[in-house]
Amino acid sequence: MKNTARIPQTFLLTFLTLLLVGNTAISQTKEKDSTMLRNIYDMALLNGKAYDWLDYLSNEIGGRLSGSLNAQRAVEYTEAELKKLGLDKVWLQPVMVPKWTRGPQEQAYIETSPGITTQANICALGGSVPTPALGLKAEVIEVQGLDDLARYGKDQIEGKIVFYNRPMQADLINTFEAYGGCVDQRYAGAMEAAKYGAVGIVVRSMTLSNDDLPHTGSMSYGETPPDQRIPACAISTKDADYLSSALSLKPDLKFYFKQRCKTYDDVQSYNVIGEITGSTYPNRYMIVGGHLDSWDLGDGSHDDGAGCVQSMEVLRIFKEVNYKPKHSIRVVLFMNEENGLRGGRKYAEEAKLKNEQHVFALESDAGGFTPRGFSFDTDTENFEQIESWKPLFEPYLIHYFERGGSGADIGPLKDDKIVLAGLRPDSQRYFDHHHAASDTFDAVNKRELELGAATMASLVYLMDTYGTTSEVGEVKD
Amino acid sequence: MKNTARIPQTFLLTFLTLLLVGNTAISQTKEKDSTMLRNIYDMALLNGKAYDWLDYLSNEIGGRLSGSLNAQRAVEYTEAELKKLGLDKVWLQPVMVPKWTRGPQEQAYIETSPGITTQANICALGGSVPTPALGLKAEVIEVQGLDDLARYGKDQIEGKIVFYNRPMQADLINTFEAYGGCVDQRYAGAMEAAKYGAVGIVVRSMTLSNDDLPHTGSMSYGETPPDQRIPACAISTKDADYLSSALSLKPDLKFYFKQRCKTYDDVQSYNVIGEITGSTYPNRYMIVGGHLDSWDLGDGSHDDGAGCVQSMEVLRIFKEVNYKPKHSIRVVLFMNEENGLRGGRKYAEEAKLKNEQHVFALESDAGGFTPRGFSFDTDTENFEQIESWKPLFEPYLIHYFERGGSGADIGPLKDDKIVLAGLRPDSQRYFDHHHAASDTFDAVNKRELELGAATMASLVYLMDTYGTTSEVGEVKD
Numbered sequence: 003m004k005n006t007a008r009i010p011q012t013f014l015l016t017f018l019t020l021l022l023v024g025n026t027a028i029s030q031t032k033e034k035d036s037t038m039l040r041n042i043y044d045m046a047l048l049n050g051k052a053y054d055w056l057d058y059l060s061n062e063i064g065g066r067l068s069g070s071l072n073a074q075r076a077v078e079y080t081e082a083e084l085k086k087l088g089l090d091k092v093w094l095q096p097v098m099v100p101k102w103t104r105g106p107q108e109q110a111y112i113e114t115s116p117g118i119t120t121q122a123n124i125c126a127l128g129g130s131v132p133t134p135a136l137g138l139k140a141e142v143i144e145v146q147g148l149d150d151l152a153r154y155g156k157d158q159i160e161g162k163i164v165f166y167n168r169p170m171q172a173d174l175i176n177t178f179e180a181y182g183g184c185v186d187q188r189y190a191g192a193m194e195a196a197k198y199g200a201v202g203i204v205v206r207s208m209t210l211s212n213d214d215l216p217h218t219g220s221m222s223y224g225e226t227p228p229d230q231r232i233p234a235c236a237i238s239t240k241d242a243d244y245l246s247s248a249l250s251l252k253p254d255l256k257f258y259f260k261q262r263c264k265t266y267d268d269v270q271s272y273n274v275i276g277e278i279t280g281s282t283y284p285n286r287y288m289i290v291g292g293h294l295d296s297w298d299l300g301d302g303s304h305d306d307g308a309g310c311v312q313s314m315e316v317l318r319i320f321k322e323v324n325y326k327p328k329h330s331i332r333v334v335l336f337m338n339e340e341n342g343l344r345g346g347r348k349y350a351e352e353a354k355l356k357n358e359q360h361v362f363a364l365e366s367d368a369g370g371f372t373p374r375g376f377s378f379d380t381d382t383e384n385f386e387q388i389e390s391w392k393p394l395f396e397p398y399l400i401h402y403f404e405r406g407g408s409g410a411d412i413g414p415l416k417d418d419k420i421v422l423a424g425l426r427p428d429s430q431r432y433f434d435h436h437h438a439a440s441d442t443f444d445a446v447n448k449r450e451l452e453l454g455a456a457t458m459a460s461l462v463y464l465m466d467t468y469g470t471t472s473e474v475g476e477v478k479d
Numbered sequence: 480m481k482n483t484a485r486i487p488q489t490f491l492l493t494f495l496t497l498l499l500v501g502n503t504a505i506s507q508t509k510e511k512d513s514t515m516l517r518n519i520y521d522m523a524l525l526n527g528k529a530y531d532w533l534d535y536l537s538n539e540i541g542g543r544l545s546g547s548l549n550a551q552r553a554v555e556y557t558e559a560e561l562k563k564l565g566l567d568k569v570w571l572q573p574v575m576v577p578k579w580t581r582g583p584q585e586q587a588y589i590e591t592s593p594g595i596t597t598q599a600n601i602c603a604l605g606g607s608v609p610t611p612a613l614g615l616k617a618e619v620i621e622v623q624g625l626d627d628l629a630r631y632g633k634d635q636i637e638g639k640i641v642f643y644n645r646p647m648q649a650d651l652i653n654t655f656e657a658y659g660g661c662v663d664q665r666y667a668g669a670m671e672a673a674k675y676g677a678v679g680i681v682v683r684s685m686t687l688s689n690d691d692l693p694h695t696g697s698m699s700y701g702e703t704p705p706d707q708r709i710p711a712c713a714i715s716t717k718d719a720d721y722l723s724s725a726l727s728l729k730p731d732l733k734f735y736f737k738q739r740c741k742t743y744d745d746v747q748s749y750n751v752i753g754e755i756t757g758s759t760y761p762n763r764y765m766i767v768g769g770h771l772d773s774w775d776l777g778d779g780s781h782d783d784g785a786g787c788v789q790s791m792e793v794l795r796i797f798k799e800v801n802y803k804p805k806h807s808i809r810v811v812l813f814m815n816e817e818n819g820l821r822g823g824r825k826y827a828e829e830a831k832l833k834n835e836q837h838v839f840a841l842e843s844d845a846g847g848f849t850p851r852g853f854s855f856d857t858d859t860e861n862f863e864q865i866e867s868w869k870p871l872f873e874p875y876l877i878h879y880f881e882r883g884g885s886g887a888d889i890g891p892l893k894d895d896k897i898v899l900a901g902l903r904p905d906s907q908r909y910f911d912h913h914h915a916a917s918d919t920f921d922a923v924n925k926r927e928l929e930l931g932a933a934t935m936a937s938l939v940y941l942m943d944t945y946g947t948t949s950e951v952g953e954v955k956d
Contacts, residue, residue, distance in 0.1 A: 047649045048649055172524045173520065173524045372907050401879075402876065428905065430924055430926045447911070449908075450907050453652075
């Protein structure tokens with residue numbers, strides 16, 4: 003109190019007045035935002051469209067492997083649905099994509115003695131070459147990862163099938179970390195094993211579930227010359243355990259598999275894009291997206307039908323609640339995330355060519371489960387602004403705001419200004435379904451899907467309202 | 480800096496030394512706790528037993544309605560399993576429970592014109608009287624809740640079936656709130672409608688899912704004399720919508736239902752209890768539990784097989800990691816939560832009779848889904864201590880610590896000192912399964928169940944280590 007007395011009364015009054023006015027303005031803004039979020043969640047939960055869209059994508063179309071007829075059907079369906087929303091623009095962005103087909107159901111067995119066989123559940127890895135027409139049979143060497151190859155050397159590997167059997171770590175809370183810790187076996191297993199003269203590889207499926215489903219996924223031969231490429235398949239976790247156990251009793255057992263997969267020339271496909279043009283910054287873009295292609299074993303409901311319909315729902319909600327964004331907001335349904343990322347690359351290329359300033363991109367590609375928050379690829383200043391919005395999300399139990407990855411398709415947009423973000427749903431069940439026949443519509447809960455869409459729309463709304471800290475103050479348009 | 484100079488150097492040094500020693504002690508404690516939590520989660524996720532136990536309870540035993548043979552099988556199975564854990568004591572606590580049986584599959588149809596009928600999916604509410612042997616057919620009056628009865632009055636209700644059709648609110652994020660907002664229709668619908676001369680009631684199933692499954696649950700006739708009790712059933716949400724729509728076109732349509740349920744005399748049953756006796760405070764009790772009985776339509780996996788096996792897992796983990804609690808820790812598998820709460824009442828009664836000082840009770844009875852945190856029924860001081868542990872739970876994405884309800888079975892233990900708590904899993908899918916034929920083992924994810932058990936064990940560990948603030952400083956033993 004003594005110190006205060008030294009400050010001139012007029013100054014103090016002015017200061018206090020400013021403080022009060024400021025506080026009122028802040029609390030009014032906060033109330034406006036809080037009301038807007040409530041409206042967004044209500045729209046998603048009471049009058050949502052995401053679940054119906056997903057029903058169609060999953061049950062009327064099905065798996066949407068790049069270059070397939072189904073992928074094209076999905077392009078046409080989502081374009082038509084976006085056109086119904088009254089957006090300012092809807093268009094297709096052409097992109098050439100790889101075309102790989104699985105062929106007839108793969109076959110495999112474990113032969114412990116001549117003629118004594120046990121069937122195994124396998125599937126070809128995406129991009130694999132086929133086996134010989136009558137299949138491939140060879141002895142097996144089990145390894146725990148790529149590093150083991152050098153340890154065993156050509157002597158022990160040549161002429162054999164390499165069986166990569168390092169499981170996902172069940173003690174990691176974030177299952178994506180567990181996946182990240184194993185997926186090198188699937189991605190690089192064939193190209194590395196070929197260097198040691200292996201004739202094929204079998205990879206333990208990337209899942210924490212103990213079941214009979216093989217999980218496919220992308221692989222690469224890197225610089226391996228075509229004539230040295232060896233076929234690669236995934237085996238279910240139960241059969242991987244069986245194979246490992248059988249090997250310990252019978253190290254000279256043989257594994258047989260047959261797959262007739264085939265790679266064709268690239269074909270024409272499309273990213274599907276819709277836009278609400280910004281009222282204040284029409285030339286600054288914020289995008290929200292998922293990928294329209296999927297693997298072929300299931301119907302791609304979680305990966306990534308969910309992300310597509312949630313992204314479409316963000317723009318639908320904005321139209322329904324009559325929100326007119328300052329920035330141009332685009333939904334982008336990327337083609338070919340799974341085996342090429344061509345759609346993501348194409349979108350970024352064209353954005354650069356056209357000098358479109360992208361300030362924010364949000365992807366949903368981690369399943370349609372209860373949303374927990376977001377991860378961000380951005381600088382400290384932007385992250386601090388985002389963290390200041392946490393209280394607005396609390397009523398919706400959204401609590402996870404971390405720096406880290408964002409999404410594969412939006413990765414190519416990365417520069418020093420754009421804020422990249424990924425929706426982070428609960429991850430516990432994701433790898434039960436990922437790339438397997440169990441990635442189906444019935445595994446998606448309507449409310450969980452809708453909450454994800456609302457959570458995305460809320461973040462886009464806040465980013466649009468306050469801008470990224472990288473753009474604030476700039477006048478570029 | 481000027482002020483500091485006035486403080487004697489020796490005092491300052493002592494103070495700083497104390498501060499450093501204190502900090503080291505605190506950080507060592509923190510590290511010890513953090514390591515313990517990691518061990519607990521590892522044990523649950525890498526060597527868990529909860530899922531296997533649940534598999535047996537659900538698939539080998541099945542629905543465990545109070546007084547049924549299955550309930551008794553569950554008592555014997557869990558007692559035997561607890562005995563294998565090397566606890567200090569395992570015993571059965573006798574309790575008399577109601578016995579109500581559903582009888583043969585219920586039947587129902589909507590008759591829009593004589594002979595023109597559409598079948599409806601219904602089930603008797605737990606505790607309902609039967610219809611007449613050949614069923615009951617009457618006109619229907621649709622209401623949105625108990626309050627509507629007075630509005631329509633005896634004139635419009637007498638001789639009719641009252642159809643309670645207020646749905647659960649989909650815009651509430653916590654689905655238990657939505658349930659709480661509707662369940663009065665199920666619980667008190669029959670006793671209230673009887674006052675206006677209704678001949679039966681049909682209640683919209685308590686679920687947010689739009690499907691064909693009727694959801695049962697407890698109801699009460701209150702003081703209604705036996706000869707004035709009217710039969711009560713639940714109807715699936717799809718059929719509720721159909722009935723409502725048909726009524727708007729044909730207000731004089733008739734609804735028929737037949738159910739042969741029956742109430743018997745009370746029978747003997749048991750709470751199943753296991754204990755690790757405390758090393759420091761053997762006469763202070765901390766309990767963790769769920770309820771062993773379930774409804775009969777599904778196998779009671781989520782409600783509340785999950786809570787039972789998670790509670791058993793807490794004590795198993797303590798034994799496995801060789802943790803010797805200061806307090807006596809009990810697992811209590813309560814009988815008859817669903818239609819009587821006799822087990823919970825009995826346990827509290829006996830605790831009082833024996834003057835057992837219960838300082839903490841934790842219940843899991845909200846499904847085996849990904850845990851988000853806990854709700855607590857306690858005073859500010861205890862809640863503040865609990866909140867100080869939040870950082871320890873962050874690596875496990877446990878973020879929800881709120882004051883509110885705890886669990887039905889532990890409610891009767893409430894006094895001014897005990898801390899009551901309830902595990903709070905993600906609630907989005909719970910009411911898809913609750914009390915319906917879809918409450919089955921396949922709807923439980925192994926990791927989600929295990930994370931719940933580890934989260935419970937972590938809280939019990941911290942409560943045991945630091946004590947409740949109500950007991951700290953007391954020497955009662």
